[in-house]
Amino acid sequence: MVAVERQHTKVTPDWHRWIAESLQAGARAVDILQTMLDNGFTERASWQAIDDALMAAPPEDAAIGDRPSFDSRLADGHVIDAGDRAVRVVTRIARPVVAVLDGVLSPEECAAFRGMAAERLHRSTVVHKEDGRNTVMDIRTSDGAYFQRAENELVALVDRRVSALMRLPEDHGEGLQVMRYGIGGEYQPHYDYFDPSDKGSQPHLDAGGQRIATLIMYLNDVEAGGETVFPRIDFSYVPKEGQALYFEYDMPEGRLDPLTLHGGAPVTQGEKWIVTKWMRERAFSG
Numbered sequence: 001m002v003a004v005e006r007q008h009t010k011v012t013p014d015w016h017r018w019i020a021e022s023l024q025a026g027a028r029a030v031d032i033l034q035t036m037l038d039n040g041f042t043e044r045a046s047w048q049a050i051d052d053a054l055m056a057a058p059p060e061d062a063a064i065g066d067r068p069s070f071d072s073r074l075a076d077g078h079v080i081d082a083g084d085r086a087v088r089v090v091t092r093i094a095r096p097v098v099a100v101l102d103g104v105l106s107p108e109e110c111a112a113f114r115g116m117a118a119e120r121l122h123r124s125t126v127v128h129k130e131d132g133r134n135t136v137m138d139i140r141t142s143d144g145a146y147f148q149r150a151e152n153e154l155v156a157l158v159d160r161r162v163s164a165l166m167r168l169p170e171d172h173g174e175g176l177q178v179m180r181y182g183i184g185g186e187y188q189p190h191y192d193y194f195d196p197s198d199k200g201s202q203p204h205l206d207a208g209g210q211r212i213a214t215l216i217m218y219l220n221d222v223e224a225g226g227e228t229v230f231p232r233i234d235f236s237y238v239p240k241e242g243q244a245l246y247f248e249y250d251m252p253e254g255r256l257d258p259l260t261l262h263g264g265a266p267v268t269q270g271e272k273w274i275v276t277k278w279m280r281e282r283a284f285s286g
């Protein structure tokens with residue numbers, strides 16, 4: 001019989017005390033959560049206990065006006081210089097590192113990408129866990145089109161802008177990937193980084209190393225559905241033409257941030273078009 005690992009759903013008084021003390025000592029809720037997950041508690045039970053502790057005794061130093069620190073590769077400030085464009089920050093989340101950015105692409109650029117991609121769309125694939133090959137699977141039901149770095153003027157312009165924005169050299173970037181989701185089209189929750197324990201990740205890791213950050217740019221407003229969701233932090237972004245969602249997942253000591261689990265919710269009305277840039281830790285031939 002296969003042993004089923006039981007997860008704890010009951011938080012003991014000792015643990016409640018530890019949570020309260022850790023919060024008072026200034027620990028972050030996400031780090032407390034991680035310790036609890038590592039010790040076999042369910043996510044739901046852990047958050048419940050952390051929330052209870054926060055309600056009972058909010059950290060003394062959490063004065064309104066105190067700004068959390070956003071330790072991110074993105075520049076500070078409300079407006080970021082992306083070379084040929086000023087990009088406005090709409091929202092920042094500290095952990096996982098996420099930012100919503102406005103004005104990354106103009107309406108004309110969005111239309112041009114949709115038009116350019118329409119001619120070469122094919123069913124999107126995912127990396128197979130075992131053999132590393134690009135494989136069609138139900139978890140990702142979109143059509144995609146790949147653009148080699150700098151393959152035409154618009155692609156070159158956007159590659160350059162994205163590199164300035166993400167503060168990583170252009171040659172760390174995979175070619176831009178346009179995706180179109182029709183009604184029912186979705187991308188179920190996944191990590192963008194390659195799971196180092198999967199055999200199939202190896203050929204990808206050998207070329208350019210691990211993926212470390214993602215920029216999803218939205219090429220249209222979606223009528224209904226199609227949100228980009230982060231289920232581990234209950235965060236949902238509603239697509240808006242010209243905006244982008246930035247997130248990074250490389251953490252100190254080579255760890256990868258599991259809170260970046262994310263997906264594209266099914267489109268229920270209209271279409272959804274995005275163009276994505278995945279950045280690697282090293283230069284990469286494309």
Ligand SMILES: O=C(O)CCC(=O)C(=O)O
Nearest residue numbers: 187192227228263264276
């Ligand atoms: O469609 C979405 O909102 C998510 C896309 C995504 O996860 C990706 O391009 O890696």
Ligand SMILES: [Fe+2]
Nearest residue numbers: 190191192262
């Ligand atoms: Fe993704």
